[in-house]
Amino acid sequence: VDDSVEELQRRAAPDPQVIRLGGGLPAPEQFPRAPLARAFLRALDDAAAPALQYGFPEGSARLRRFVADSLQARGAAVDAGEVIITSGAQQALAIALEIACRPGDRVGVDRTTYPAALDLLRTRHLLPVVNGDESPRRRAVAAAPDAAAVRARYCMPALGNPSGRGLDLRARRGLLAGGGAIIEDDAYADLRFDGPAPIPLLALGRERVFHLGTWSKTLCPGLRVGWLVPPRRHLARALRIKRDSDLQANSMAQAIVDDYLASVDFGARLVRLRRFYRQRAARMARALTRHLPSWHFCMPQGGFAIWVEADVAADERALLDAAFDEGVVFDPGSQFRAGGAATPLAMRLCFSAVPADALEEGVRRLARAWRRLGERPRMPLTPALSPSETGRG
Amino acid sequence: VDDSVEELQRRAAPDPQVIRLGGGLPAPEQFPRAPLARAFLRALDDAAAPALQYGFPEGSARLRRFVADSLQARGAAVDAGEVIITSGAQQALAIALEIACRPGDRVGVDRTTYPAALDLLRTRHLLPVVNGDESPRRRAVAAAPDAAAVRARYCMPALGNPSGRGLDLRARRGLLAGGGAIIEDDAYADLRFDGPAPIPLLALGRERVFHLGTWSKTLCPGLRVGWLVPPRRHLARALRIKRDSDLQANSMAQAIVDDYLASVDFGARLVRLRRFYRQRAARMARALTRHLPSWHFCMPQGGFAIWVEADVAADERALLDAAFDEGVVFDPGSQFRAGGAATPLAMRLCFSAVPADALEEGVRRLARAWRRLGERPRMPLTPALSPSETGRG
Numbered sequence: 208v209d210d211s212v213e214e215l216q217r218r219a220a221p222d223p224q225v226i227r228l229g230g231g232l233p234a235p236e237q238f239p240r241a242p243l244a245r246a247f248l249r250a251l252d253d254a255a256a257p258a259l260q261y262g263f264p265e266g267s268a269r270l271r272r273f274v275a276d277s278l279q280a281r282g283a284a285v286d287a288g289e290v291i292i293t294s295g296a297q298q299a300l301a302i303a304l305e306i307a308c309r310p311g312d313r314v315g316v317d318r319t320t321y322p323a324a325l326d327l328l329r330t331r332h333l334l335p336v337v338n339g340d341e342s343p344r345r346r347a348v349a350a351a352p353d354a355a356a357v358r359a360r361y362c363m364p365a366l367g368n369p370s371g372r373g374l375d376l377r378a379r380r381g382l383l384a385g386g387g388a389i390i391e392d393d394a395y396a397d398l399r400f401d402g403p404a405p406i407p408l409l410a411l412g413r414e415r416v417f418h419l420g421t422w423s424k425t426l427c428p429g430l431r432v433g434w435l436v437p438p439r440r441h442l443a444r445a446l447r448i449k450r451d452s453d454l455q456a457n458s459m460a461q462a463i464v465d466d467y468l469a470s471v472d473f474g475a476r477l478v479r480l481r482r483f484y485r486q487r488a489a490r491m492a493r494a495l496t497r498h499l500p501s502w503h504f505c506m507p508q509g510g511f512a513i514w515v516e517a518d519v520a521a522d523e524r525a526l527l528d529a530a531f532d533e534g535v536v537f538d539p540g541s542q543f544r545a546g547g548a549a550t551p552l553a554m555r556l557c558f559s560a561v562p563a564d565a566l567e568e569g570v571r572r573l574a575r576a577w578r579r580l581g582e583r584p585r586m587p588l589t590p591a592l593s594p595s596e597t598g599r600g
Numbered sequence: 601v602d603d604s605v606e607e608l609q610r611r612a613a614p615d616p617q618v619i620r621l622g623g624g625l626p627a628p629e630q631f632p633r634a635p636l637a638r639a640f641l642r643a644l645d646d647a648a649a650p651a652l653q654y655g656f657p658e659g660s661a662r663l664r665r666f667v668a669d670s671l672q673a674r675g676a677a678v679d680a681g682e683v684i685i686t687s688g689a690q691q692a693l694a695i696a697l698e699i700a701c702r703p704g705d706r707v708g709v710d711r712t713t714y715p716a717a718l719d720l721l722r723t724r725h726l727l728p729v730v731n732g733d734e735s736p737r738r739r740a741v742a743a744a745p746d747a748a749a750v751r752a753r754y755c756m757p758a759l760g761n762p763s764g765r766g767l768d769l770r771a772r773r774g775l776l777a778g779g780g781a782i783i784e785d786d787a788y789a790d791l792r793f794d795g796p797a798p799i800p801l802l803a804l805g806r807e808r809v810f811h812l813g814t815w816s817k818t819l820c821p822g823l824r825v826g827w828l829v830p831p832r833r834h835l836a837r838a839l840r841i842k843r844d845s846d847l848q849a850n851s852m853a854q855a856i857v858d859d860y861l862a863s864v865d866f867g868a869r870l871v872r873l874r875r876f877y878r879q880r881a882a883r884m885a886r887a888l889t890r891h892l893p894s895w896h897f898c899m900p901q902g903g904f905a906i907w908v909e910a911d912v913a914a915d916e917r918a919l920l921d922a923a924f925d926e927g928v929v930f931d932p933g934s935q936f937r938a939g940g941a942a943t944p945l946a947m948r949l950c951f952s953a954v955p956a957d958a959l960e961e962g963v964r965r966l967a968r969a970w971r972r973l974g975e976r977p978r979m980p981l982t983p984a985l986s987p988s989e990t991g992r993g
Contacts, residue, residue, distance in 0.1 A: 230654070244644055453846070
């Protein structure tokens with residue numbers, strides 16, 4: 208992520224006047240505060256207070272069982288003993304990459320993908336190449352010797368971020384037909400608008416797939432509790448890397464999630480969340496159609512965002528600055544592309560954490576910024592961002 | 601850590617009949633449950649609920665300020681912006697080693713040291729060598745070319761684990777006189793029985809020292825909140841590694857610690873904790889003198905444990921098995937030695953989480969196990985541990 212873009216996003220974060228259509232945050236009004244508070248108080252009642260004490264590196268036995276049961280219900284052969292509770296899905300991804308790849312390796316990624324995964328690849332000296340299975344043209348690329356040499360493929364088959372779309376059967380087959388490890392990021396799988404999570408790639412390639420997930424989207428991200436199911440032969444090493452990294456996921460959040468899952472109907476919660484986010488998605492789609500009819504997008508199948516493309520080579524950074532001036536921010540599309548390309552102009556617009564009225568107003572402000580850009584195509588940086596600030600870090 | 605030893609410790613953990621003189625856990629009755637519960641409920645009251653939401657990778661601004669203020673009060677030039685909140689001190693150590701060392705490097709460690717640090721060195725293909733400054737004989741070794749070639753030195757100057765002793769002025773000077781980076785683990789610094797934490801090495805070598813600490817010992821480990829102060833030139837990279845590893849330390853624990861520190865007199869808590877653990881240390885020392893007069897130890901200057909040596913080549917594993925039979929477990933000394941040597945027989949005996957009566961009884965059981973070992977010096981594995989179990993992992 209470009210440092211000056213991050214600086215702008217940080218400036219926008221605490222400003223109540225700015226509508227944030229970026230960030231990928233879950234809706235705070237959907238955090239189950241009262242049940243979480245009850246879970247915490249119950250955990251404190253225990254004399255030995257395991258919620259406050261050290262725990263084992265693999266994590267809570269009941270959480271591991273919950274993950275294994277969920278995956279079994281989706282057709283994957285997973286025992287509770289094969290699940291590692293991690294400090295969020297990001298740590299699971301870091302562990303999977305450490306096992307599957309060596310510096311210099313090529314790693315397949317979706318055409319648009321999770322920016323923190325791209326950052327991690329960069330830090331580890333891994334070269335992202337686009338998974339070759341999403342279009343006939345790209346399939347041809349995938350058949351070339353270079354593309355075949357990827358060491359691992361990182362993907363979000365159930366639901367992509369930022370695309371908001373799941374992979375179709377052909378794309379899934381393409382991933383499985385390619386060689387190397389598959390890192391299946393299932394973060395949004397439970398938030399498909401059309402119902403329960405689909406069959407994971409893990410069910411079709413138990414010994415090649417590193418499967419990772421999280422409660423960050425369906426409960427709250429601040430807990431930092433996720434999981435990793437590695438291929439069985441890598442389980443011991445994955446657990447060692449986990450322990451070396453930070454000993455264990457935090458006991459308190461694990462105890463709270465554990466108690467919460469045991470005391471509520473989590474499936475019913477997921478049904479409510481899907482309806483809630485589907486409504487927000489529809490509202491944003493309507494606002495886009497109304498106020499920015501020249502932009503295009505695919506209606507998301509789930510998740511938190513709509514991926515929008517303008518099909519022109521406008522200046523992404525200038526649009527971001529103009530939008531900030533108008534009181535709205537978004538996630539620039541270049542952050543989601545392996546090569547960092549800003550063309551064609553694209554962006555991730557998150558509907559997840561924005562109330563209905565603000566959603567429409569945010570899109571309206573974005574449309575105003577877009578019109579201003581049309582008037583002055585090569586807009587300079589706004590005075591609000593002085594060179595010394597944009598040069599930070 | 602030997603897998604079969606870990607297996608035994610895991611079997612002992614849930615058994616109320618077994619007195620655990622190992623583990624290095626803080627006393628659960630010292631967890632400030634009511635204030636933590638109040639802090640959590642207050643954090644949930646916030647409409648935006650930052651305690652449940654994503655946060656920035658560097659962590660809470662107020663916690664960073666608290667750490668910087670504490671270190672400034674001890675003479676180190678640290679700004680809040682130079683502190684990274686980590687997922688416990690272990691993560692801070694992992695980041696420091698990643699920056700300071702490359703695979704194959706030699707890393708200095710104290711003669712007895714933190715086992716998870718030794719594990720991490722092993723995984724990273726780093727070779728531990730004993731810091732050469734603890735005795736005149738070792739100083740001579742340090743002067744040899746090989747010893748000078750260590751890339752970094754890991755140490756606990758304020759208070760060692762398991763030694764329970766701080767480094768004296770000569771040893772501190774020796775560390776600073778050696779080349780390379782210094783990784784200063786300050787985990788127990790606030791729990792010296794004689795009063796406030798001493799001047800850290802960070803104050804004497806701001807541009808060479810990676811300083812790390814944690815609230816695990818003084819509040820509760822289950823929160824997993826620690827910190828890293830890297831040399832300034834490594835700050836950006838350290839932050840990038842932190843973000844790539846797990847995005848951020850968990851927001852909930854950060855919010856709770858933040859609120860807790862703002863609402864209590866933390867200095868007064870430290871005074872109480874020092875007295876509490878000093879009393880437990882004295883009790884264990886008396887029990888050892890009474891029941892195991894042939895063993896010797898230095899009275900700890902703080903922390904959670906006494907490092908005991910028997911000065912004989914007894915079979916460590918046999919003693920552990922005999923002790924488990926008698927209903928007591930301890931941390932075998934070999935785990936704390938860079939080379940894994942089990943001779944002379946040594947162990948870490950933790951007084952921290954054991955009530956007064958159980959402390960004396962635990963040492964009595966240990967003495968019984970020791971006498972049994974004297975009767976049968978080459979004791980086989982107990983039947984309780986079958987070969988298949990000990991062969992796990």
